[in-house]
Amino acid sequence: MLLIYCGNLYSEGAIAKNNQTKELPINCLSTPELVNLAGRWANEYYDLNPELKINVVSTNHINAAAFHDAGAISGFISGDQINDPDIEPMWKITVGREVIVPVTNSKNPFLNEIFRQGISPEKFASVFENPEKRVWGSFLSEGKDVPVNLYIINDESVITAVKKFLKLDRLPGDGINLISEEEMIAALQNDACAVGFCKMASIIGPDKQSLVENIKLLPIDKNGNGKIDYMEKIYDDPGVFARGVWIGKYPKALYTDIYYISAGQPANEAEIAFLKWILTDGQQFLLVNGFSDLVYSERQSKLDKFNAINIVPPSNQIYSFPTLAVIILTAILILSLIISVIVYYRRNKGIPIPAAKAVSPVVFNENSVIIPKGLYFDKTHTWAFMEKNGMVRIGIDDFIQHVTGPVTRIELRNPGERIKKGDIVLSIIQKGKQLNIYAPVSGTIKEQNKVLLSNSSIINSSPYSEGWVYMIEPANWLREIQFLDMAEKYKNWLLNEFSRLKDFLATSLKVNRAEYDHVVLQDGGALKDSILEDLGPEVWEDFQTNFLDKYK
Numbered sequence: 001m002l003l004i005y006c007g008n009l010y011s012e013g014a015i016a017k018n019n020q021t022k023e024l025p026i027n028c029l030s031t032p033e034l035v036n037l038a039g040r041w042a043n044e045y046y047d048l049n050p051e052l053k054i055n056v057v058s059t060n061h062i063n064a065a066a067f068h069d070a071g072a073i074s075g076f077i078s079g080d081q082i083n084d085p086d087i088e089p090m091w092k093i094t095v096g097r098e099v100i101v102p103v104t105n106s107k108n109p110f111l112n113e114i115f116r117q118g119i120s121p122e123k124f125a126s127v128f129e130n131p132e133k134r135v136w137g138s139f140l141s142e143g144k145d146v147p148v149n150l151y152i153i154n155d156e157s158v159i160t161a162v163k164k165f166l167k168l169d170r171l172p173g174d175g176i177n178l179i180s181e182e183e184m185i186a187a188l189q190n191d192a193c194a195v196g197f198c199k200m201a202s203i204i205g206p207d208k209q210s211l212v213e214n215i216k217l218l219p220i221d222k223n224g225n226g227k228i229d230y231m232e233k234i235y236d237d238p239g240v241f242a243r244g245v246w247i248g249k250y251p252k253a254l255y256t257d258i259y260y261i262s263a264g265q266p267a268n269e270a271e272i273a274f275l276k277w278i279l280t281d282g283q284q285f286l287l288v289n290g291f292s293d294l295v296y297s298e299r300q301s302k303l304d305k306f307n308a309i310n311i312v313p314p315s316n317q318i319y320s321f322p323t324l325a326v327i328i329l330t331a332i333l334i335l336s337l338i339i340s341v342i343v344y345y346r347r348n349k350g351i352p353i354p355a356a357k358a359v360s361p362v363v364f365n366e367n368s369v370i371i372p373k374g375l376y377f378d379k380t381h382t383w384a385f386m387e388k389n390g391m392v393r394i395g396i397d398d399f400i401q402h403v404t405g406p407v408t409r410i411e412l413r414n415p416g417e418r419i420k421k422g423d424i425v426l427s428i429i430q431k432g433k434q435l436n437i438y439a440p441v442s443g444t445i446k447e448q449n450k451v452l453l454s455n456s457s458i459i460n461s462s463p464y465s466e467g468w469v470y471m472i473e474p475a476n477w478l479r480e481i482q483f484l485d486m487a488e489k490y491k492n493w494l495l496n497e498f499s500r501l502k503d504f505l506a507t508s509l510k511v512n513r514a515e516y517d518h519v520v521l522q523d524g525g526a527l528k529d530s531i532l533e534d535l536g537p538e539v540w541e542d543f544q545t546n547f548l549d550k551y552k
Contacts, residue, residue, distance in 0.1 A: 028056045029075070033157070034258075037096075037289040038076065041282055045274060052270060074262035074271065082259055091265050093302055095278050096258035097292045099200040099245055100161040102218040105192040111216065113140050115235070118221030118228040121251065125166040127195075131175050136193065143193075151187055151196035154178040157256075162197045165253040189214040201290050204238060208287070211238060222251055231542055242295045248538035258291065279303055301432025304409065364527040366498055370398045371491050372464050376484035378440035379493065380548055382425075383464070384484065392477065394440055395468040396428070399494060401460045403501075403543070404430055405530025410456045412448045412469070419445065419472070421480055426469055428459070430533065433540045435548060441480045447471035497547070502527065504546055 030038040035058040042054035076095065081087060102124070108114065119139050127138050127148060134150065136143030152162055152171070159178075163171060179187065181202045188194045195218065203211050211217070219228050219235040234244030244250055266272050279302050283293040294302070375383045381400040385393045401407070411427040411434075419425055425439040449468050452459060459467040474480075485493060505527075532540055 028054055029059050030056055032058050034076070034078070037285065037291060040285045040289060041278060044282065044285060045277055048277075049273075052274075074260070074266075076258060077261050078256050078258040082257075082261075087261060090261045090263060092259040092261045093275070094257045094294065094298075095260050095275075095302075096283075096286045096294065097245065097255055098157060098258070098290070099250075099255040099292045100158050100165075100197055101200045101203070101254070102220065103188060103196050103198060103203060103215050104218050105188055105194060106214050106216040107192045108216065109192060110136055110140055110143050110146075113142055115219055115228060117226055118219040118232065120221040120224040120226075121165060121167075122224060123221075125168060128166055128176065129168060129172060131172070134175060146193055149177070149187075149191055149194040150175060151177045151179060151184045151194060153181050153184055153196075153198045153202070155181075155199070158197060158199060161254050161256070165251055185212060185215065199290055200238075200241075200292050201287050204287060209238065217241060220251060222249070230545060231538075239295065242292065243297070243541075245292075246295055246298045246537065247541045248536060249541075255292075276303065297434065298432075301429075304429075304432055364402050364529045364531060366491070366495055368402060368529070369491075369494060370464070371487045371494075373487045375464070376440070376481050376486065377490040378438075378484050380422075380438040380440065382437060382440040384440045384481075386474070386477065387471075390474075391446060392441060392443065392472045392474045393468050394425075394470050394472060396437055396459065396463055398463050399497065400428075400435070400437075401463050402529055403532050404428060404435065405460075405533030406430065407456045407459050410452045410459065410469075412452065413445055415445050415447055417445050418475075419443065421476075421483075428456075433532075433537045435540060435544055438548065440484060441472065441474055442476050443472040443474040445470050446473050498527075500546070501531075504543070505531070 028038055028042060035056060039056045042056050046053055077087060077092075078096075078098065082092070102119070104111075104114075117140070123139055127133050128150060134148045136146045136148055139148070152158060159171065163169070177184075177187070181198065184196050184198055185203065188196050189212075203215050205212050217235040219232065221228060222232055223229070231249060234241045234249050241250075245255055260275055260278070262271075266275065279294070279299050283299065286293045371377070375385050377383050377397060381397045383395055383397055387393060407428045407430055409429040411429065413419065413425060419439045420442045421439055423439050424436045426437050427434045428437060448470055451466065452469065459469075461467065532543060
């Protein structure tokens with residue numbers, strides 16, 4: 001359980017005085033477990049911003065009285081204390097993570113079978129708890145008499161996480177080696193049949209993209225069905241693993257989030273700048289202090305929270321009536337000009353695509369999806385239409401916008417970029433969760449629909465007209481349209497997509513969270529519109545794999 005507390009970040013008077021004197025510090029309290037990380041962040045940020053000194057003070061216990069005595073209203077916290085009644089209602093954001101992992105030697109003779117079936121938490125517990133079962137035959141159908149040597153890093157947070165994962169009140173005293181981080185890595189590198197638990201940060205290689213030599217992550221059969229399902233395949237690559245932890249594919253008992261918390265949504269410029277630095281350049285200091293950094297897409301989703309914050313500095317300026325009248329008149333003239341431009345554009349730049357607009361049905365089925373005639377459709381849920389001048393306009397289909405619900409942001413590629421059929425051509429994002437969409441045809445992007453950058457919701461209301469995405473100069477149009485479908489054929493194909501979607505939701509929600517059932521089904525079992533809107537990132541990841549990546 002860790003807690004750091006940062007004070008006075010909200011005090012505009014203190015910040016102003018600090019900018020003038022370059023001496024007023026921000027006081028941070030930290031429990032001993034996190035004091036090195038807090039101190040490193042404070043020192044590094046001070047080196048970059050010497051006008052904002054941060055003092056870190058270690059303390060064994062922090063409560064409401066300590067908050068009051070420090071005059072502070074924001075801080076960092078991790079562990080179960082996030083559920084404390086005094087902490088739970090506060091604004092919070094994840095800034096790092098401590099991840100505990102089971103590992104073995106990369107030359108383990110049973111590695112192929114291990115990665116086929118995985119090891120369930122129950123099997124781990126049985127082997128750790130019973131000395132007579134400490135053979136590989138307790139894990140697998142092979143290696144009945146081959147002993148398993150067990151190691152755990154002698155660190156309180158690691159031991160606590162392992163006990164929680166194994167559901168044991170205490171670890172057995174015999175046969176489990178509690179050793180240092182360096183000793184454990186050396187032991188596993190020299191023992192092909194060993195199993196250990198350690199921090200993920202301790203086994204990341206110097207390149208930060210791979211594990212240290214001769215060490216391999218052990219795959220966990222999270223749902224206990226005796227095999228590693230597609231949703232559990234996260235253990236081959238550290239980057240894929242980190243993303244899997246984020247989206248909920250890894251046992252919660254083995255990782256702890258580190259949060260930044262405050263009494264309310266941050267609004268002070270100095271505080272927001274500090275948090276943005278922690279989520280970007282400051283991430284590099286997590287690893288050297290034994291913690292895991294956030295994957296890029298997770299950091300971006302956190303940064304999106306700040307992009308929506310409007311910082312309004314206080315103002316005491318009072319305008320005279322003539323000045324105010326001029327301001328209002330200017331605003332009216334600008335608004336009139338904008339409206340005139342829009343009207344002109346719509347009259348003279350009409351889109352020669354069937355003007356079908358999406359609707360929001362009560363239920364979501366094959367009759368809900370609009371499929372205009374005259375368009376070519378790809379099985380990655382995109383469409384293409386050749387204009388009279390030979391350019392090809394592309395976008396997403398009505399099915400995908402009904403699945404995601406309201407799109408909050410879109411990431412586009414730039415004009416001039418060359419794309420091939422099957423390349424990621426855009427990402428649609430909803431509250432930090434995203435789907436990558438693939439190009440239906442090859443060519444060079446000549447124009448992007450810039451309206452989407454400021455009004456991404458138009459892709460929901462009008463995916464085939466105003467919500468188009470790119471204008472492309474095609475490279476292999478005549479050849480590639482042979483692999484695309486026209487309206488009637490595409491409609492028939494979507495019938496199978498709806499069937500697969502119901503099966504996918506039944507399987508994915510059962511494995512992930514049963515409480516999701518009520519947000520995807522109407523009475524009678526009919527699918528709701530915007531079915532992914534209220535589901536977690538782990539379900540979005542599975543949808544990406546099963547409905548978009550499959551056909552790229």
